[in-house]
Amino acid sequence: MLIPIVILMGVSGYNLAGGYSAPGIDTTNTIGAEALHMGIILICMSAAILLVRSAFTVKYTEEERPEKAEPFYVRLAHQLHLF
Numbered sequence: 001m002l003i004p005i006v007i008l009m010g011v012s013g014y015n016l017a018g019g020y021s022a023p024g025i026d027t028t029n030t031i032g033a034e035a036l037h038m039g040i041i042l043i044c045m046s047a048a049i050l051l052v053r054s055a056f057t058v059k060y061t062e063e064e065r066p067e068k069a070e071p072f073y074v075r076l077a078h079q080l081h082l083f
Helices: 002-019 031-055 072-079
Strands: none
Touching (some): 002 031
16 A cells, blocks of 8 residues: 555655656646645655554553452441441
């Protein structure tokens, strides 16, 4: 899953660096193309972060400590309503 994301980011980065200045392409007003490639890079970065983050999850578990048991005669006295 990360390989296509890295490829898309690489192509967009190459185009942002001026790699799309081929003959027939008007390079005077490239704000739209730059915004498009920056958007693609941001989307790919967020997808990569979410993908890597979902692979490593931290689960917090709490162990229950057993309560100290009362002696038998105290439990018996409670059951017989002596206390």
